[in-house]
Amino acid sequence: MKNYSADHPGSYSCQAWSSLWGPNLVHVLACSALVLVFIMAAMTSTMVQASDPDQLQDFCVADLSPTNPVIVNGFPCKPSANVTSKDFLFTGLSTPATVPTTGIKATATFATVFEYPALNTLGISHARLDFGPGGVIPPHTHPLASETLYVLEGTIYTGFVSYEGVLYAETLKVGDLYVFPKGTIHFQINVGTTHAASLNALTSQDPGLLFVANHLLASNIPDAVLETSLGINATALKYLQASVPPLEGF
Numbered sequence: 001m002k003n004y005s006a007d008h009p010g011s012y013s014c015q016a017w018s019s020l021w022g023p024n025l026v027h028v029l030a031c032s033a034l035v036l037v038f039i040m041a042a043m044t045s046t047m048v049q050a051s052d053p054d055q056l057q058d059f060c061v062a063d064l065s066p067t068n069p070v071i072v073n074g075f076p077c078k079p080s081a082n083v084t085s086k087d088f089l090f091t092g093l094s095t096p097a098t099v100p101t102t103g104i105k106a107t108a109t110f111a112t113v114f115e116y117p118a119l120n121t122l123g124i125s126h127a128r129l130d131f132g133p134g135g136v137i138p139p140h141t142h143p144l145a146s147e148t149l150y151v152l153e154g155t156i157y158t159g160f161v162s163y164e165g166v167l168y169a170e171t172l173k174v175g176d177l178y179v180f181p182k183g184t185i186h187f188q189i190n191v192g193t194t195h196a197a198s199l200n201a202l203t204s205q206d207p208g209l210l211f212v213a214n215h216l217l218a219s220n221i222p223d224a225v226l227e228t229s230l231g232i233n234a235t236a237l238k239y240l241q242a243s244v245p246p247l248e249g250f
C-alpha cells in the first residue's frame with residue numbers, strides 16, 4: 001500500500017495507527033476515512049472564503065499612500081487617531097456626471113475603496129450610472145461582486161446572462177431594482193428619450209470590471225487566437241478592433 005504519511009503530512013496519524021494495528025484492512029479503512037475528512041474540511045473552508053472576508057474591527061479607513069507599503073488583501077488602516085467623521089462621507093455621487101455625446105453616451109462614477117477609502121475591508125461599494133438617450137454601458141462583468149441597480153431617473157433596459165447562457169432582462173422605471181449575480185455578464189441601455197441615471201451597490205470594496213468586447217479585442221491575445229475563436233479573418237478582426245468605442249472614464 002502507498003505510504004500516505006510520506007507524501008501527506010495531514011495523514012501523519014495513519015502511521016501511528018499502522019504501528020499499533022499493523023497494515024490490515026482496519027488500517028486501510030481508517031486512513032481512507034481520514035483522507036476523506038481532510039478533503040471535506042478543505043472544501044468547506046473554500047466555501048466559507050467565497051466572498052470578501054469579514055472585517056476584524058469596526059472600521060479600517062484605507063491609507064492609500066502608506067510611506068512603506070506592504071502588500072495585503074486590501075489596504076492598511078489609517079491610524080484611528082487620524083480618522084474623522086469626514087472620512088465616512090462621500091459626496092461624489094450627488095450630481096449627474098457629464099455624459100459623452102458620441103460612443104457609448106453613458107458614464108459611470110465610482111465609489112469604491114479607491115475613491116472612498118472608508119470602504120476598506122467592509123465588502124461594499126457603489127457606482128452611479130448616467131446615460132444620454134440611447135446610452136449604453138456595454139456588456140461587462142464584476143468578477144468579485146454581485147450588484148444591484150436602483151433607477152434614479154428615466155427608463156433603463158437591463159439584464160444579465162446566467163452561467164447557463166440564459167438572458168434575464170427587464171425594462172425598469174424610476175424606483176425599480178434589478179440584481180446581477182456575481183460574475184455574470186450584464187449591460188444597461190437608456191430606452192427613454194431623456195437623461196437616465198441609476199445608483200448601483202456592489203458586494204466588494206473593489207469589484208473588478210471586465211468589458212467583454214474591449215478586454216477581448218484590445219488585449220494582447222495573439223490575432224490567430226482571436227480569429228479562430230471568433231471565426232473571422234484578419235481583415236474582419238482589424239475592423240472589429242477599430243470599431244469598439246473607447247470607454248472614457250472607466
Ligand SMILES: *[C@@H]1O[C@H](CO)[C@@H](O)[C@H](O)[C@H]1NC(C)=O
Pocket residue numbers: 063078079082
Ligand atoms: C496622522 O497624523 C499625524 C499628525 O498629524 C501625521 O503626521 C501623519 O502623517 C498622519 N498619518 C496618516 C497616515 O495620515
Ligand SMILES: *[C@@H]1O[C@H](CO)[C@@H](O)[C@H](O)[C@H]1NC(C)=O
Pocket residue numbers: 233234235236
Ligand atoms: C474576410 O472576411 C470578410 C467577411 O467574411 C470577407 O468579406 C473578406 O472577403 C475576407 N477577406 C479575405 C482576405 O479573405
